[in-house]
Every structure is written in structure tokens, then in C-alpha cells.
Amino acid sequence: MWKFWLCFGAVFLSCSGYTWPLPDQLSAAQQRELKELQQDVETEIEELCCQNELKRCCVEKKKSLAQRNMEEWEGLIDSLKELKSTPDEEEAIKWLEEYNEELRQRNVRNAEANWAQATNITDENAAKVVEVTLEVTKWSLKKMEEAKKFDTSGFSDDVKRQFKMITTSGSLSDEDKQRQLAEIGTELEKIYSTGTVCQADGTCLKLDPDLEGIIAKSRDYDRLTWAWLSWRDAVGPPMKDKYAQWVALLNEGAQENGFADKGVLWRGAYEMPDGKLEEMVDAVWEQVKPLYTQLHAYVRRKLSEKYGADKVSTTGHIPAHLFGNMWAQQWNNIYDIVVPFPDQPEIDVSDTMVEQGYDALRMFKTAEEFFKSIGLRPMPQVFWDKSMLVRPADREVVCHASAEDFYHDSDVRIKMCTKVNQEDLYVIHHEMGHIEYFLTYEDQKTLYRGGANPGFHEAVGDTIALSVNTPGHLKKIGLLQNVGHNQDFEINELLKMALAKVAFLPFGLMIDKWRWRVFSGDITPDNYNTGWWNLRMKYQGIKPPVERTNKDFDPGAKYHIPSGTPYIRYFFSFIAQFQFHQALCKEAGHDGPLHKCDIYESKAAGTKLKNMLSMGESRPWPEAMKAITGQEKLDPSAILKYFEPLEKWLREQNKDEKLGWD
Ligand code: BJ2
């Protein structure tokens, strides 16, 4: 019957110059069908009128007929809306429902196996991880073949999005190779997590807390060199060949599925045409680079004063082991060396935390309190029951902090070898941000239980920590006694934040610049280390403290390389978190400079954040960006605004310096 009305309506309504209403609630297929019909009829009438030289009369006549038949036309549209989707799409939706449920159950098993291994590294647990990974791969390949049988072209955007996710795969088809890949993956992570360095007196040191502790606290140049070098020599060389095999297998999987290399798939998470993500991050980097260059020149001079001009020249690259951080990724641990106004009240709260008897649990409760104060979820009981908050004495674990979603009944956990200091308080907020995201989108379809893009996931906890780490807030929670109210204090405050945030940017960028080139074959295994240091030198302006060769594998000394975790997400996050902070501060009614803003207890800010988080991965990221900031782009103007007073001050300090390092 409706087909009859469709034809009837079409004949009477079609007339050049008249627009048919085509509501977008109809499925894409229905819309297309209607449009085609309209086109056909219009052509027919056009021809008829022209043949009989009746064009003007036709237009007028049909227009009035169109008005009269409007009601019937709209009735037709309504009946179409009721039909909603074509029978094929209904079948697809049913298939997807089952898919999402089975995926969820498999994710539960996967998360449990990984957790068991990460919190107790044994051969048996490693074997289980491999088995579960193989099961998942096998199942997703089977499901991908089923999914490809659906002609999705006429389906709604939401259904299409899910099919695209299911059919975008880099899995190898050969089961032996799948196994090899999974085994190398667990092996690389094991080398990193169990790496130790033994000293002449027979005592052995771990990365966390021992070697990281030396790098953070020692001010002895040679001791620093020793810790820096020993860690790299302990874990790098044993990984190198395995890493090259791992890359080859990942690329083979990508190529089997029609992609040029694995890097294309990694970048695909941002849903931008290939090339555009790199273009976007390069453009952002160009805008923040002047600020980084100022910070670099200032810190270089301070380090040169501290260690001597023979160790640190005031014009070139800075030796990489002097930044208080094993990877020179964040420089906040050398705040004491570079503090601009040492007579101002202290702003580092590490010592006070120890004096006040803080322990890991209290640090986690402190973080939770902030999230709750803006209306986000408290940590569920299972979180407290099952998380690993300190390093256990009786077994090997992956100490690198992480947050995991177990995909059922709000089972979410953090594992971390917490130490009582301000840096770990920040890491707790970072990880808890992931947990809040997991909890806020837990009612989404399994496929959409992810960040708008991976960078969004990274930015949640950091955004909160921007408020927490203001001296104003630290005073509120009793960790600071005095705060200054003058420009000198503000410069100290901003410089401390810049050591964590601005210093990170070129590091956040170069890691995946290296991996994208490794995947594309531009950097080959015999050039892994040289390629790595070329990028470290170019972007960060740092150099190895001793000569390195291609027998070394320094990338392997950074967790995300052996664990295979993409890194550009952190670059994205370190820019986006300032956009989020700015937007939430506005929502909270903050007045004054951005770096003073603390959104504590603002339900308005919390709601804004929650609304964005609840979207999960259901829409492309620019929509999520718009939901929270009102703009659709990654935009460095917020971070630049935040550090504006510091940049001005640094320019003045550096006016006689030779900036840069070429
Ligand atoms: C300390 C933090 C990661 C993170 C861990 C390890 C890799 C992924 C997860 C994921 C989260 C998710 C980390 C913090 C800022 C800079 C960077 C660094 N650990 N991961 N499961 N950081 O992002 O939390 O927890 O998305 O599900 O690595 O280099 O230190």
C-alpha cells in the first residue's frame, strides 16, 4: 500500500523548484530510495512538459497540487518512519547484539588472563595469556567473515560504525604466526618488568623503585650515568631481535588485511584519513615549540650551572640522564635545581605527604574524594577488593601503573606500585580518570566501551589533576601550609607545571614518530637505535650521556615499546587536557587566570565532563570534543594561554641565550 502512495505522491509533488521534505530519521536506504524516485519522476515530468511546451504551466500547476497533497505525503513519510529499517538491517542489528554480548564475555576472560599475569608473572600465567589471545583472534576472524556478508551500504550510521569496527582488523590468518606474535608480546613485557641491575657489591636493583629513585634523587653525575646506562643495557639488547620479529609479524597481519603497515591501523583509531593525524600533531607541535624551546634553554642553563659547562653546554643538546626521570619525559623531579625563586613558599608536597603519614590507600582515597566532589562515581567495592595498590613482596609483577576494565558488574581495577610522593599522587589521578571513563560508559554497547579516541581516555585523570595540583587546592586538603600571592610564587608554580606538561610534548610526539617509521620500514632493525636518537635529538633537544650504537636498543627501555602500547595518545592528551580544563573551569564559573582554577565540588563541571564520557566511542571524536569544549579541534591555544605568564618570564630570562640546539 505505501508503495502506491509513494508513487502517487511522487507524481504530484515532483516539480522543479519544489523541495520535498525528506526527514533524516529515515534510514539511509529509505532516504536514498525516496531521492531516486523523486529524481526519476522529475525527469519524466520535465521531459513531458518540454515536449508539450508546457513547462511554466507545469511548474505552477504541480506546485499547487503539491500543497494539496502535502498531508498525504507526510502520512507516507510517517509510515516509512514506522518501518524504520529494512529487514536486512534488522537482521544486522540482531547479529550485532549477539556479537556485542559475546565480545563482552570474551573481554572478561581476556582481562582476567592479562591481570593474572601482570600481577604475578609466571610461565603458566604467560601461557594462559597466549591461549586467550589466540582464542580472541580466532573468534574475531570468524566474526569478521560473517560481518562482511552484510551489505551495510544502506544501514544507519550507528550500525555501519559497528560493522566498520568489526571488519577493521590486522589479524594474521596463520595460527602458528598468531602464536608466535602472542608469545613474543608476553616475552618482551616480561623482559621489561623483571629486568634487574646488579652492582659490584652483589645487591640487585629493580627499575621501580630503585633505578627510577636514583635518577629522581641523585645529583651525582656519574651515579646518574650509571643508573641510566645500566637500565638500558639490562633490558635493551635482549629485546632487540624479538622486537624486529614482532614488528614483521604485525606488519604481515596488517598487509594481509589490505593495509600498508601496522602504523596505518594504529593511526586509524583517530578516524582521520591517513596522513591527517600526523599533519595535525605536527601543526600543533609547531605552535607549542617556541614555549618548549624557552623552557629547554632555561633548564639547560640551570643544569649547566649545577653540573658544569664541561658536562652541559649552554648551546647544545642536554644529556638525557639529568632530568630526574629515566626517559627525560617529565622533568618535575629536578624542580629543586631549576626553581626560579627559592625563597618563596615550597610547592612540592612529597615530604609533607610522608610527614603526614600518607600511604597508598590514603592517596587513592584522596583522589577518589575529588572525583566524587564533582559528581563522578565513587570507586566500587570490587575496586578496593581487587586492585593492587603496592608492590607485593612475594612475586614478580608489572609495576608500570595501569587501569583495567573487566567488562562486568563495574569490575574495574588499578595496579600500581605506589610510592608516597607527589608524582605518584598524579599517577593515581591519571589511572582513576581511566576508571571513571570505564564506569561512565559501562552501559554502552561493548564495541563502544572505549574513549572517543585513545587520547581522550588519557586526558580525563590529567584534567582533574590540573585542579588538584594547584597550590590553592593542595592547601585546601592540608598538604600546603602557605601559598604565596605574588608574581614570583606564580612563576614557581607555573614552572613546576611546565616541567611536567610542556617538557613532555616532544617526547609524546617522537615515540610514535619512531614507531610509525619502524612500521613503514623507513627505520630498519639495524637503524633502530640511531633512528631513535635522531628523533630524541631533533624533538627534545637531548642526547645520550655516552655513545650509543645500533647494538643497543634504547627504545626497549621505555615501557610502551615492549608492551606495544601506542603513544601518540599522550601527546593528544597533553594538549586536550588543557582544552578540557579551560571548558570545565568556565562551567564552574572560575574567574581569573587558568592556572589558578580548581573545579573541586563543581557539579556543573562534573556534569559537563560526565556527558562527554558517557558517549564512549559511539561517535567520532570531534563530536565528543564539541560536547565538552564547544569546538571540534585539537587546539593548543588553551595550553598556551595557561603558560602565557611563564613564557613571557622565560623570554626575559633567556634574552641573552642562544635558543635551540642545532
Ligand atoms: C602510568 C601510565 C598507562 C596509562 C598504562 C600502561 C599502558 C596503558 C593503561 C590502559 C588504560 C586504558 C602511563 C601516564 C602519562 C604518560 C604515560 C607514561 N600507564 N595503560 N589500560 N603514562 O595510560 O595509564 O592503564 O586506556 O585502558 O604510561 O609514559 O608514563
Ligand code: ZN
Ligand atoms: Zn593512561
